[in-house]
Amino acid sequence: xxxxxxxxxxxxxxxxEKLASSLAREVSLPRPLVNLFxxxxxxxxxxxxxxxxxxxxxxxxxxxxxxxxxxxxSRLQPVINATGVLIHTNLGRSPLGPRAAKALExxxxxxxxxxFDLPSGARGKRAGYLETALACLLETEAATAVNNCAAALVxxxxxxxxxxxxxxxxxxxxxxxxxxxxxxxxxxxxxxAKLVEVGATNKTHLYDYxxxxxxxxxxxxxxxxxxxxxxxxxxxxxxPEIARxxxxxxxxxxxxxxxxxxxxxxxxxxxxxxxxxxxxLRRGIDLVIFSGDKLLGGPQSGIIGGRADLVAKIxxxxxxxxxRCDKLILTTLQESIDQYLxxxxxxxxxxxxxxxxxxxxxxxxxxxxxxxxxxxxxxxxKISIEETTARPGGGTMPRSEFPSIAIKLAxxxxxxxxxxxxxxxxxxxxxxxxxxxxxxxxxxxxxPETDGQVQTALExxxx
Ligand SMILES: *Cc1c(COP(=O)(O)O)cnc(C)c1O
Numbered sequence: 001x002x003x004x005x006x007x008x009x010x011x012x013x014x015x016x017e018k019l020a021s022s023l024a025r026e027v028s029l030p031r032p033l034v035n036l037f038x039x040x041x042x043x044x045x046x047x048x049x050x051x052x053x054x055x056x057x058x059x060x061x062x063x064x065x066x067x068x069x070x071x072x073x074s075r076l077q078p079v080i081n082a083t084g085v086l087i088h089t090n091l092g093r094s095p096l097g098p099r100a101a102k103a104l105e106x107x108x109x110x111x112x113x114x115x116f117d118l119p120s121g122a123r124g125k126r127a128g129y130l131e132t133a134l135a136c137l138l139e140t141e142a143a144t145a146v147n148n149c150a151a152a153l154v155x156x157x158x159x160x161x162x163x164x165x166x167x168x169x170x171x172x173x174x175x176x177x178x179x180x181x182x183x184x185x186x187x188x189x190x191x192x193a194k195l196v197e198v199g200a201t202n203k204t205h206l207y208d209y210x211x212x213x214x215x216x217x218x219x220x221x222x223x224x225x226x227x228x229x230x231x232x233x234x235x236x237x238x239x240p241e242i243a244r245x246x247x248x249x250x251x252x253x254x255x256x257x258x259x260x261x262x263x264x265x266x267x268x269x270x271x272x273x274x275x276x277x278x279x280x281l282r283r284g285i286d287l288v289i290f291s292g293d294k295l296l297g298g299p300q301s302g303i304i305g306g307r308a309d310l311v312a313k314i315x316x317x318x319x320x321x322x323x324r325c326d327k328l329i330l331t332t333l334q335e336s337i338d339q340y341l342x343x344x345x346x347x348x349x350x351x352x353x354x355x356x357x358x359x360x361x362x363x364x365x366x367x368x369x370x371x372x373x374x375x376x377x378x379x380x381x382k383i384s385i386e387e388t389t390a391r392p393g394g395g396t397m398p399r400s401e402f403p404s405i406a407i408k409l410a411x412x413x414x415x416x417x418x419x420x421x422x423x424x425x426x427x428x429x430x431x432x433x434x435x436x437x438x439x440x441x442x443x444x445x446x447x448p449e450t451d452g453q454v455q456t457a458l459e460x461x462x463x
Contacts, residue, residue, distance in 0.1 A: 003023045011047040014064075023065055027072040028239035037068050073425060077449055080450050082432040083189045084404050084442030086354050087259075087394025089179065091431065093293045094394075095353045095447075100298065105258070105330040114327045127330055133337045134305060134377040137262070137344075138288070140271045140281045143305035144315055145333055149291040150182050151323040152302030153256050156189035156287060159317040160252060160310070161218040168193040171204040173230060174223040178258070184223055187268055193218065200264040202230060206237040208252060219252045220245075220298055222285070224275065228398050235261055235285070243284025252286040259396035260290030260303065262340050263347035268358040271392065271400035292329075294394050297352030299329045300337030358402075362387075365405035372455045373407055381419075381462045382410040390444040404444040410437055422461040 020038040024031055041064040045055055081091045095189045098106070117124030122222070127145065132141035146152050157168065168188055175197065188195045189421070196217070197206040209220060220242060239253075247254040261274040277288040287310050291336065292301030302323075304314060314320060325333070343349045348359065369385045376383055390404035411419045420439050423430040432441040446454060 006050050006052055009053075009055075010046060013042055013046060013227070014061055019061060019064060023068050025067070027068055028154060029068075029072050029075075034068065037071055038064055041067055043123060050462075059131065072283075073429075078428060079446040080428055080430040080447075082178075082406075082430055082441035082443075083452070084388060084390035084406065084433070084440075084444050085393035086357055086390065086445055087294050087392060087396060088445070089394055090151045094295075096295045096299065096332055096338075097297065097339070097351045097353055097439045099339060099351060100332040103331050104328060105336045107327055112327055112331075114330070126422045127325065130337065132162055133341060134303060137277050137337055137340055138281060138305040141308035142311035143303060144311055145292065145325055145330075146302045146304070146323040147325060147329070148300055149256070149258065149289060149302040150187065150416065152176075152289045152304050153187055154191045155319050155323055156254060156289060156304060156314060157193045157219075159220075159318050160254070161191065161193045164218055165193060165218050166194050166213065167196045167212075167216045167366055168198045168218055169198055169209055169220045170209070170223065171236060172197050172201050173204055173234075174221075174225065174237065176223055176225060177230070178227065182222075182257075186368060188221075199236070202232065203339050206235045206241050206245060209214070209237070209242060213245075213249050213251070216456045217251055219254055219447055222253065222255040224255065224257045224394055225258075228397070239280065239283040239285060243286075244285075246282070251305070253284065254287045255280050255285045255289065257288050257290040259294040259296075260292065261295040261396075262350070262402055263355075265295070265397065269349050269400075269402045270357060271358075271402055272397050274397050277303075277305060286310060287446055292336070294396055295354065295392070297337060297350070297354050299332040301329055317426075317434060353447070358392075360444065362403050362405055367452055368446075368448060369407050369443050371403050372451055372458070373401060376455075376458055376462055380411060380413040382408075382412065382414055384408045384410075386440070388440065388442055390442055398455070400441060404442050406432075406442040407441040407458075409439045409441070409458075409463075421456055426460060427456045428457065430457055432456060 016039050020035045023038060024034045035187060042175060045060050049055060077345060079091055081088055085095050113124060115124055115126045131144050137333050175184050185195050187236060196212050198212045216347060243253050257277055257280060258273065261276050265271055265274045277290055279287045287304060287306035289302060292298040293304055339350050340347055345363055348355060366385060373383050386406050386408045388404045388406040389401040391401055409419060416434050416439055420432065420434050432439050
Protein backbone atom coordinates (compact mmCIF):
# COMPACT_ATOMS: atom_id res chain seq x y z
CA UNK A 1 0.00 0.00 0.00
CA UNK A 2 2.72 2.41 1.08
CA UNK A 3 4.68 1.70 -2.06
CA UNK A 4 1.66 2.34 -4.23
CA UNK A 5 1.01 5.60 -2.50
CA UNK A 6 4.63 6.62 -3.05
CA UNK A 7 4.40 5.61 -6.71
CA UNK A 8 1.55 8.03 -7.13
CA UNK A 9 3.78 10.80 -5.72
CA UNK A 10 5.86 10.48 -8.88
CA UNK A 11 3.21 12.47 -10.72
CA UNK A 12 4.95 15.54 -9.27
CA UNK A 13 8.02 14.92 -11.43
CA UNK A 14 8.36 17.27 -14.40
CA UNK A 15 9.48 15.96 -17.79
CA UNK A 16 13.26 16.10 -18.16
CA GLU A 17 13.04 17.30 -21.74
CA LYS A 18 10.59 20.12 -21.03
CA LEU A 19 12.36 21.39 -17.94
CA ALA A 20 15.77 21.21 -19.63
CA SER A 21 14.44 23.18 -22.62
CA SER A 22 13.14 25.95 -20.46
CA LEU A 23 16.23 26.10 -18.21
CA ALA A 24 18.66 26.02 -21.16
CA ARG A 25 17.48 29.54 -21.98
CA GLU A 26 18.57 30.80 -18.56
CA VAL A 27 22.17 29.58 -18.47
CA SER A 28 24.84 29.67 -21.14
CA LEU A 29 25.91 26.04 -20.79
CA PRO A 30 26.20 23.38 -23.49
CA ARG A 31 22.79 21.74 -23.88
CA PRO A 32 23.96 18.17 -23.10
CA LEU A 33 25.22 19.43 -19.75
CA VAL A 34 21.86 21.05 -18.96
CA ASN A 35 20.12 17.79 -19.88
CA LEU A 36 22.47 15.77 -17.68
CA PHE A 37 22.05 18.10 -14.73
CA UNK A 38 18.26 18.13 -14.98
CA UNK A 39 18.10 14.34 -15.41
CA UNK A 40 20.23 13.86 -12.29
CA UNK A 41 18.08 16.24 -10.26
CA UNK A 42 14.87 14.57 -11.34
CA UNK A 43 16.33 11.15 -10.56
CA UNK A 44 17.26 12.43 -7.16
CA UNK A 45 13.72 13.67 -6.56
CA UNK A 46 12.32 10.38 -7.86
CA UNK A 47 14.24 8.58 -5.11
CA UNK A 48 13.05 11.07 -2.52
CA UNK A 49 9.42 10.68 -3.63
CA UNK A 50 9.64 6.90 -3.64
CA UNK A 51 10.99 7.06 -0.13
CA UNK A 52 7.86 8.92 0.85
CA UNK A 53 9.13 12.48 0.51
CA UNK A 54 6.66 15.26 -0.04
CA UNK A 55 7.67 17.46 -2.95
CA UNK A 56 5.43 19.21 -5.44
CA UNK A 57 6.30 20.05 -9.02
CA UNK A 58 6.87 23.72 -8.41
CA UNK A 59 9.35 22.95 -5.66
CA UNK A 60 11.21 20.41 -7.81
CA UNK A 61 11.45 22.85 -10.70
CA UNK A 62 12.63 25.63 -8.44
CA UNK A 63 15.30 23.48 -6.77
CA UNK A 64 16.53 22.20 -10.14
CA UNK A 65 16.74 25.72 -11.52
CA UNK A 66 18.63 26.94 -8.46
CA UNK A 67 21.02 23.98 -8.61
CA UNK A 68 21.65 24.52 -12.32
CA UNK A 69 22.48 28.19 -11.79
CA UNK A 70 24.89 27.25 -9.02
CA UNK A 71 26.45 24.63 -11.29
CA UNK A 72 26.83 27.20 -14.08
CA UNK A 73 28.59 29.50 -11.63
CA SER A 74 31.12 26.79 -10.81
CA ARG A 75 32.49 27.06 -14.35
CA LEU A 76 36.04 28.49 -14.20
CA GLN A 77 35.65 32.22 -14.75
CA PRO A 78 37.39 35.49 -13.89
CA VAL A 79 36.87 36.88 -10.41
CA ILE A 80 37.67 40.31 -9.02
CA ASN A 81 39.68 39.65 -5.89
CA ALA A 82 38.60 42.22 -3.31
CA THR A 83 39.86 40.22 -0.34
CA GLY A 84 43.18 42.02 0.06
CA VAL A 85 44.90 38.63 0.04
CA LEU A 86 47.48 38.87 -2.75
CA ILE A 87 48.17 35.21 -3.40
CA HIS A 88 44.76 33.77 -2.75
CA THR A 89 44.82 30.00 -3.03
CA ASN A 90 41.07 29.83 -3.69
CA LEU A 91 41.19 32.60 -6.29
CA GLY A 92 43.94 31.19 -8.48
CA ARG A 93 47.08 32.40 -6.65
CA SER A 94 49.23 34.76 -8.76
CA PRO A 95 47.80 36.39 -11.88
CA LEU A 96 50.13 36.45 -14.88
CA GLY A 97 51.39 39.75 -16.22
CA PRO A 98 50.38 41.05 -19.68
CA ARG A 99 53.66 39.97 -21.26
CA ALA A 100 53.28 36.34 -20.20
CA ALA A 101 49.63 36.38 -21.27
CA LYS A 102 50.55 37.63 -24.74
CA ALA A 103 53.22 34.97 -25.16
CA LEU A 104 50.75 32.35 -23.99
CA GLU A 105 48.27 33.26 -26.69
CA UNK A 106 50.90 33.03 -29.43
CA UNK A 107 52.26 29.65 -28.35
CA UNK A 108 48.84 28.22 -27.52
CA UNK A 109 47.27 29.03 -30.85
CA UNK A 110 50.09 27.95 -33.14
CA UNK A 111 52.98 25.54 -33.57
CA UNK A 112 56.24 26.06 -31.73
CA UNK A 113 59.79 24.73 -31.44
CA UNK A 114 58.85 22.87 -28.25
CA UNK A 115 61.14 19.94 -29.06
CA PHE A 116 62.68 21.11 -32.29
CA ASP A 117 66.14 22.59 -32.86
CA LEU A 118 65.74 25.35 -35.44
CA PRO A 119 69.46 25.74 -36.36
CA SER A 120 69.93 22.05 -37.21
CA GLY A 121 66.39 21.16 -38.17
CA ALA A 122 66.62 18.14 -35.91
CA ARG A 123 64.74 17.10 -32.81
CA GLY A 124 65.56 19.53 -29.99
CA LYS A 125 65.70 19.61 -26.24
CA ARG A 126 62.51 20.54 -24.43
CA ALA A 127 62.81 23.55 -22.10
CA GLY A 128 66.53 23.96 -22.82
CA TYR A 129 66.35 27.75 -22.95
CA LEU A 130 64.18 27.97 -19.83
CA GLU A 131 66.49 25.73 -17.81
CA THR A 132 69.51 27.88 -18.63
CA ALA A 133 67.57 31.08 -17.88
CA LEU A 134 66.42 29.64 -14.55
CA ALA A 135 69.96 28.62 -13.58
CA CYS A 136 71.17 32.09 -14.53
CA LEU A 137 68.47 33.77 -12.42
CA LEU A 138 69.12 31.46 -9.48
CA GLU A 139 72.90 31.98 -9.84
CA THR A 140 73.40 28.26 -9.73
CA GLU A 141 74.64 25.39 -11.90
CA ALA A 142 71.39 23.96 -13.19
CA ALA A 143 67.62 24.10 -12.88
CA THR A 144 64.44 22.59 -14.25
CA ALA A 145 60.69 22.95 -13.81
CA VAL A 146 57.76 20.58 -13.36
CA ASN A 147 54.02 20.96 -12.79
CA ASN A 148 54.03 22.26 -9.23
CA CYS A 149 56.13 22.47 -6.10
CA ALA A 150 54.56 19.36 -4.57
CA ALA A 151 55.48 17.34 -7.68
CA ALA A 152 58.97 18.84 -7.62
CA LEU A 153 59.45 17.66 -4.04
CA VAL A 154 58.12 14.14 -4.68
CA UNK A 155 60.29 13.87 -7.80
CA UNK A 156 63.40 15.09 -5.98
CA UNK A 157 62.89 12.71 -3.09
CA UNK A 158 62.16 9.75 -5.38
CA UNK A 159 65.35 10.47 -7.27
CA UNK A 160 67.58 10.87 -4.23
CA UNK A 161 66.40 7.90 -2.17
CA UNK A 162 67.21 4.32 -3.06
CA UNK A 163 66.70 0.94 -1.50
CA UNK A 164 68.71 0.62 1.67
CA UNK A 165 69.49 4.34 1.59
CA UNK A 166 66.11 5.98 1.90
CA UNK A 167 66.13 7.85 5.21
CA UNK A 168 65.33 11.55 5.02
CA UNK A 169 66.10 13.66 8.08
CA UNK A 170 63.64 16.47 8.86
CA UNK A 171 63.37 18.70 11.93
CA UNK A 172 60.14 18.24 13.94
CA UNK A 173 59.54 21.99 13.60
CA UNK A 174 59.25 21.55 9.84
CA UNK A 175 56.83 18.63 9.53
CA UNK A 176 54.26 20.98 8.12
CA UNK A 177 50.95 20.84 6.34
CA UNK A 178 50.92 23.26 3.43
CA UNK A 179 47.22 22.85 2.69
CA UNK A 180 45.18 20.86 0.21
CA UNK A 181 46.36 17.56 1.67
CA UNK A 182 50.04 18.40 1.35
CA UNK A 183 51.77 17.14 4.49
CA UNK A 184 55.49 16.60 4.61
CA UNK A 185 55.35 13.14 6.28
CA UNK A 186 52.88 11.91 3.65
CA UNK A 187 54.84 13.41 0.78
CA UNK A 188 57.90 11.57 2.04
CA UNK A 189 56.01 8.30 2.27
CA UNK A 190 54.63 8.70 -1.26
CA UNK A 191 58.16 9.25 -2.49
CA UNK A 192 59.45 6.03 -1.01
CA ALA A 193 61.43 7.89 1.63
CA LYS A 194 61.56 6.99 5.30
CA LEU A 195 61.04 9.96 7.56
CA VAL A 196 63.54 10.41 10.37
CA GLU A 197 62.28 13.18 12.66
CA VAL A 198 64.79 15.04 14.74
CA GLY A 199 64.71 17.72 17.44
CA ALA A 200 61.65 19.12 19.17
CA THR A 201 58.82 21.31 17.90
CA ASN A 202 60.51 24.48 19.12
CA LYS A 203 64.19 23.56 19.08
CA THR A 204 66.42 21.48 16.88
CA HIS A 205 70.18 21.38 17.42
CA LEU A 206 72.94 20.52 15.01
CA TYR A 207 73.73 17.45 17.10
CA ASP A 208 70.15 16.23 16.57
CA TYR A 209 70.83 16.09 12.84
CA UNK A 210 74.27 14.60 13.43
CA UNK A 211 73.03 11.80 15.69
CA UNK A 212 70.41 10.82 13.12
CA UNK A 213 72.84 10.25 10.26
CA UNK A 214 73.30 6.54 9.48
CA UNK A 215 74.52 4.61 6.43
CA UNK A 216 70.84 4.53 5.40
CA UNK A 217 70.55 8.33 5.26
CA UNK A 218 69.78 9.63 1.77
CA UNK A 219 69.56 13.38 2.44
CA UNK A 220 68.67 16.12 4.87
CA UNK A 221 65.50 18.07 4.06
CA UNK A 222 64.70 21.59 5.21
CA UNK A 223 61.11 22.78 4.80
CA UNK A 224 60.41 26.48 4.95
CA UNK A 225 57.74 27.36 7.51
CA UNK A 226 55.90 29.34 4.91
CA UNK A 227 52.38 29.48 6.31
CA UNK A 228 52.99 29.73 10.06
CA UNK A 229 55.63 30.84 12.49
CA UNK A 230 56.91 29.75 15.83
CA UNK A 231 58.07 32.20 18.41
CA UNK A 232 59.39 32.18 21.96
CA UNK A 233 61.94 29.60 23.14
CA UNK A 234 62.96 28.48 19.68
CA UNK A 235 66.14 27.76 17.82
CA UNK A 236 67.67 25.86 14.96
CA UNK A 237 71.09 25.63 13.37
CA UNK A 238 71.98 28.01 10.56
CA UNK A 239 71.84 26.56 7.05
CA PRO A 240 75.64 26.74 6.53
CA GLU A 241 76.11 24.58 9.65
CA ILE A 242 73.63 21.95 8.46
CA ALA A 243 75.19 22.11 4.98
CA ARG A 244 78.68 21.49 6.36
CA UNK A 245 77.39 18.52 8.36
CA UNK A 246 75.56 17.07 5.33
CA UNK A 247 78.52 17.54 3.02
CA UNK A 248 80.96 16.03 5.52
CA UNK A 249 78.82 12.90 5.29
CA UNK A 250 78.47 13.09 1.51
CA UNK A 251 74.75 13.90 1.78
CA UNK A 252 72.76 16.46 -0.20
CA UNK A 253 70.86 19.18 1.65
CA UNK A 254 67.53 19.94 -0.01
CA UNK A 255 65.18 22.80 0.87
CA UNK A 256 61.49 23.03 0.08
CA UNK A 257 61.19 26.80 0.07
CA UNK A 258 57.61 27.25 -1.11
CA UNK A 259 57.09 30.81 -2.23
CA UNK A 260 60.08 31.71 -4.38
CA UNK A 261 60.49 35.46 -3.87
CA UNK A 262 63.03 36.85 -6.32
CA UNK A 263 63.64 40.08 -4.47
CA UNK A 264 64.02 41.44 -0.98
CA UNK A 265 60.35 41.48 -0.06
CA UNK A 266 60.98 44.07 2.66
CA UNK A 267 61.84 46.59 -0.08
CA UNK A 268 58.36 46.26 -1.59
CA UNK A 269 56.25 46.95 1.45
CA UNK A 270 56.59 47.00 5.23
CA UNK A 271 56.70 43.20 5.40
CA UNK A 272 59.10 40.54 6.59
CA UNK A 273 62.00 39.23 4.55
CA UNK A 274 61.11 36.07 2.67
CA UNK A 275 64.19 33.98 1.95
CA UNK A 276 65.03 33.85 -1.76
CA UNK A 277 66.18 30.68 -3.57
CA UNK A 278 69.45 32.46 -4.40
CA UNK A 279 70.10 33.09 -0.72
CA UNK A 280 69.42 29.44 0.18
CA LEU A 281 71.78 28.20 -2.51
CA ARG A 282 74.51 30.63 -1.44
CA ARG A 283 74.24 29.32 2.12
CA GLY A 284 74.93 25.77 1.07
CA ILE A 285 71.61 24.23 0.01
CA ASP A 286 72.30 21.74 -2.82
CA LEU A 287 68.80 21.81 -4.29
CA VAL A 288 66.10 24.38 -3.68
CA ILE A 289 62.47 23.77 -4.64
CA PHE A 290 59.77 26.43 -4.93
CA SER A 291 56.47 27.33 -6.59
CA GLY A 292 56.21 29.34 -9.79
CA ASP A 293 52.84 30.86 -8.95
CA LYS A 294 53.34 32.30 -5.51
CA LEU A 295 55.58 35.36 -5.10
CA LEU A 296 57.35 34.65 -8.38
CA GLY A 297 54.10 35.55 -10.15
CA GLY A 298 54.41 33.00 -12.94
CA PRO A 299 52.28 29.99 -13.91
CA GLN A 300 51.60 27.03 -11.63
CA SER A 301 54.88 25.17 -11.64
CA GLY A 302 57.54 23.75 -9.38
CA ILE A 303 61.11 24.87 -9.89
CA ILE A 304 64.14 22.86 -8.84
CA GLY A 305 67.55 24.53 -8.89
CA GLY A 306 71.04 23.74 -7.67
CA ARG A 307 73.81 21.20 -8.24
CA ALA A 308 74.09 20.13 -11.88
CA ASP A 309 74.67 16.42 -11.10
CA LEU A 310 71.53 16.27 -8.96
CA VAL A 311 69.36 18.14 -11.48
CA ALA A 312 70.61 15.82 -14.24
CA LYS A 313 69.72 12.79 -12.12
CA ILE A 314 66.24 14.20 -11.46
CA UNK A 315 65.68 14.70 -15.18
CA UNK A 316 66.55 11.06 -15.83
CA UNK A 317 64.08 9.74 -13.25
CA UNK A 318 61.08 8.20 -15.13
CA UNK A 319 58.66 10.11 -12.90
CA UNK A 320 59.99 13.37 -14.38
CA UNK A 321 58.14 12.53 -17.59
CA UNK A 322 54.88 12.21 -15.67
CA UNK A 323 55.10 15.69 -14.17
CA ARG A 324 56.78 17.63 -16.96
CA CYS A 325 55.39 21.02 -17.98
CA ASP A 326 53.42 21.54 -21.15
CA LYS A 327 54.18 24.26 -23.69
CA LEU A 328 51.69 26.70 -22.15
CA ILE A 329 53.43 26.57 -18.80
CA LEU A 330 56.87 26.60 -20.38
CA THR A 331 56.16 29.74 -22.37
CA THR A 332 54.60 31.70 -19.49
CA LEU A 333 57.37 30.63 -17.14
CA GLN A 334 59.96 31.59 -19.74
CA GLU A 335 58.47 35.11 -19.95
CA SER A 336 58.36 35.43 -16.16
CA ILE A 337 61.97 34.36 -15.78
CA ASP A 338 63.23 36.55 -18.64
CA GLN A 339 61.48 39.47 -17.02
CA TYR A 340 63.30 38.93 -13.76
CA LEU A 341 66.59 38.57 -15.63
CA UNK A 342 65.94 41.89 -17.38
CA UNK A 343 65.24 43.63 -14.06
CA UNK A 344 67.94 41.80 -12.15
CA UNK A 345 69.44 45.05 -10.86
CA UNK A 346 66.12 45.79 -9.17
CA UNK A 347 63.74 42.84 -9.26
CA UNK A 348 61.06 44.84 -7.45
CA UNK A 349 60.53 46.49 -10.88
CA UNK A 350 59.50 43.26 -12.61
CA UNK A 351 56.14 43.65 -14.34
CA UNK A 352 54.37 41.12 -12.15
CA UNK A 353 50.85 41.94 -10.89
CA UNK A 354 51.36 40.77 -7.30
CA UNK A 355 54.52 42.88 -7.01
CA UNK A 356 52.70 45.91 -8.39
CA UNK A 357 49.91 45.36 -5.89
CA UNK A 358 52.44 45.20 -3.06
CA UNK A 359 54.03 48.46 -4.15
CA UNK A 360 50.84 50.52 -4.65
CA UNK A 361 50.60 53.39 -2.18
CA UNK A 362 47.71 53.71 0.22
CA UNK A 363 46.98 57.19 -1.19
CA UNK A 364 46.53 55.77 -4.66
CA UNK A 365 44.19 53.07 -3.33
CA UNK A 366 42.19 55.70 -1.45
CA UNK A 367 41.78 57.84 -4.56
CA UNK A 368 40.52 54.86 -6.53
CA UNK A 369 38.10 53.91 -3.76
CA UNK A 370 36.75 57.46 -3.69
CA UNK A 371 36.21 57.39 -7.42
CA UNK A 372 34.40 54.06 -7.31
CA UNK A 373 31.94 55.19 -4.65
CA UNK A 374 31.54 58.78 -5.89
CA UNK A 375 28.17 58.29 -7.56
CA UNK A 376 26.72 55.45 -5.51
CA UNK A 377 23.39 55.97 -3.81
CA UNK A 378 23.62 55.79 -0.01
CA UNK A 379 19.89 55.44 0.53
CA UNK A 380 20.04 51.70 1.23
CA UNK A 381 23.68 51.36 2.24
CA LYS A 382 26.13 53.17 4.44
CA ILE A 383 29.28 53.53 2.39
CA SER A 384 32.67 54.52 3.74
CA ILE A 385 36.35 54.18 3.03
CA GLU A 386 38.31 52.35 5.70
CA GLU A 387 41.97 51.72 6.45
CA THR A 388 42.47 47.98 6.46
CA THR A 389 45.29 45.47 6.31
CA ALA A 390 46.13 43.29 3.33
CA ARG A 391 48.09 40.04 3.49
CA PRO A 392 50.42 38.18 1.12
CA GLY A 393 48.50 34.87 1.56
CA GLY A 394 49.16 31.69 -0.40
CA GLY A 395 51.28 30.28 2.39
CA THR A 396 53.82 33.09 2.33
CA MET A 397 54.98 35.47 5.03
CA PRO A 398 52.39 34.55 7.68
CA ARG A 399 53.50 37.41 9.93
CA SER A 400 53.13 40.11 7.34
CA GLU A 401 50.25 42.51 7.08
CA PHE A 402 50.46 45.80 5.30
CA PRO A 403 48.23 48.85 5.16
CA SER A 404 45.45 48.92 2.64
CA ILE A 405 42.17 50.64 1.82
CA ALA A 406 38.73 49.10 1.54
CA ILE A 407 35.27 50.24 0.59
CA LYS A 408 33.03 49.38 3.53
CA LEU A 409 29.40 48.65 2.68
CA ALA A 410 26.96 48.43 5.57
CA UNK A 411 23.55 47.62 4.02
CA UNK A 412 20.43 49.03 5.68
CA UNK A 413 17.76 47.21 3.72
CA UNK A 414 19.37 43.85 2.92
CA UNK A 415 21.58 41.49 4.86
CA UNK A 416 25.36 41.50 4.51
CA UNK A 417 25.42 37.91 3.14
CA UNK A 418 22.75 38.85 0.58
CA UNK A 419 24.80 41.81 -0.66
CA UNK A 420 27.98 39.69 -0.74
CA UNK A 421 26.15 37.02 -2.71
CA UNK A 422 24.81 39.54 -5.26
CA UNK A 423 28.35 40.73 -5.93
CA UNK A 424 29.68 37.18 -6.25
CA UNK A 425 26.95 36.26 -8.71
CA UNK A 426 26.97 39.44 -10.79
CA UNK A 427 28.20 39.91 -14.37
CA UNK A 428 31.79 39.75 -13.07
CA UNK A 429 32.14 37.94 -9.78
CA UNK A 430 33.49 40.15 -7.00
CA UNK A 431 34.73 38.47 -3.83
CA UNK A 432 35.28 40.63 -0.75
CA UNK A 433 35.16 39.74 2.92
CA UNK A 434 32.46 40.26 5.50
CA UNK A 435 32.24 41.09 9.17
CA UNK A 436 29.04 41.03 11.23
CA UNK A 437 27.75 44.30 9.94
CA UNK A 438 29.52 45.06 6.68
CA UNK A 439 31.05 43.87 3.45
CA UNK A 440 34.57 45.06 2.70
CA UNK A 441 36.08 45.40 -0.77
CA UNK A 442 39.83 45.79 -0.41
CA UNK A 443 41.39 47.84 -3.20
CA UNK A 444 44.90 46.38 -2.88
CA UNK A 445 44.13 43.28 -4.94
CA UNK A 446 41.76 44.86 -7.46
CA UNK A 447 43.27 45.57 -10.88
CA PRO A 448 42.81 49.32 -11.53
CA GLU A 449 41.43 48.54 -14.99
CA THR A 450 38.50 46.71 -13.37
CA ASP A 451 37.49 49.63 -11.13
CA GLY A 452 34.74 50.49 -13.64
CA GLN A 453 33.31 46.98 -13.36
CA VAL A 454 33.33 47.22 -9.57
CA GLN A 455 31.48 50.51 -9.80
CA THR A 456 28.85 49.10 -12.18
CA ALA A 457 28.40 46.00 -10.04
CA LEU A 458 27.95 48.13 -6.92
CA GLU A 459 25.36 50.32 -8.63
CA UNK A 460 23.35 47.20 -9.44
CA UNK A 461 23.79 45.49 -6.07
CA UNK A 462 22.97 48.55 -3.98
CA UNK A 463 19.92 49.67 -5.98
C1 LIG B 1 53.10 26.18 -1.30
C2 LIG B 1 54.13 25.25 -0.84
C3 LIG B 1 54.24 23.99 -1.41
C4 LIG B 1 53.30 23.50 -2.49
O1 LIG B 1 53.45 24.19 -3.67
P1 LIG B 1 52.49 23.84 -4.92
O2 LIG B 1 53.05 24.68 -6.01
O3 LIG B 1 51.12 24.21 -4.51
O4 LIG B 1 52.60 22.41 -5.20
C5 LIG B 1 55.23 23.15 -0.96
N1 LIG B 1 56.06 23.53 0.03
C6 LIG B 1 55.99 24.74 0.62
C7 LIG B 1 56.94 25.07 1.72
C8 LIG B 1 55.02 25.65 0.21
O5 LIG B 1 54.92 26.85 0.78
